[in-house]
Amino acid sequence: xxxxxxxLDEGIAALAADLGDHAGALERxxxxxxxxxxxxxxxxxxxxxxxxAHALGLVMETRAFLDRARSTSDAPWVVxxxxxxxxxxxxxxxxxxxxxxxxxxxxxxAARVAVATIDVSADDRNRLIDAFLGAxxxxxxGALQTEDLTTLDQIADEMLQVAPEAxxxxxxxxxxxxxxxxxxxxxx
Numbered sequence: 001x002x003x004x005x006x007x008l009d010e011g012i013a014a015l016a017a018d019l020g021d022h023a024g025a026l027e028r029x030x031x032x033x034x035x036x037x038x039x040x041x042x043x044x045x046x047x048x049x050x051x052x053a054h055a056l057g058l059v060m061e062t063r064a065f066l067d068r069a070r071s072t073s074d075a076p077w078v079v080x081x082x083x084x085x086x087x088x089x090x091x092x093x094x095x096x097x098x099x100x101x102x103x104x105x106x107x108x109x110a111a112r113v114a115v116a117t118i119d120v121s122a123d124d125r126n127r128l129i130d131a132f133l134g135a136x137x138x139x140x141x142g143a144l145q146t147e148d149l150t151t152l153d154q155i156a157d158e159m160l161q162v163a164p165e166a167x168x169x170x171x172x173x174x175x176x177x178x179x180x181x182x183x184x185x186x187x188x
């Protein structure tokens with residue numbers, strides 16, 4: 001239960017996830033989730049473990065980590081990010097595009113309201129913006145899979161508006177989404 005070990009596990013897990021070692025990330029995020037005493041940190045690492053489990057195609061484990069995150073914190077960014085991961089499961093693992101689009105769209109709507117109305121700390125605002133972009137990404141994928149090109153274009157535009165607050169990497173990712181939308185709309 002040494003906090004330094006928990007921080008090290010979380011850091012190694014994040015690096016493993018960035019490098020595509022989702023099994024290693026899942027193991028370390030799971031351990032970090034149990035090592036944290038702060039509910040916000042537990043929720044953060046449980047959501048990261050859910051993303052790693054999803055990348056491995058482990059639906060039951062993904063949902064178990066989502067449940068753990070929701071049970072430890074009801075912060076808006078936790079709820080929104082959990083919805084975005086659930087949308088990704090529906091879209092990419094269960095191949096239920098309409099359900100995934102609906103959940104992604106609902107998560108983006110909740111994020112839109114939260115960003116506009118909730119006064120939070122800088123850290124929570126950053127997490128909320130990241131969750132908002134994740135929700136928009138899930139809605140984008142749903143629109144792409146259902147071939148809803150109008151929604152696809154709208155989501156790409158909104159991502160470009162929101163992403164600068166999350167930093168350069170998020171903005172570059174939003175530009176990529178915009179390029180994908182333009183390509184599907186026949187506007188290279």
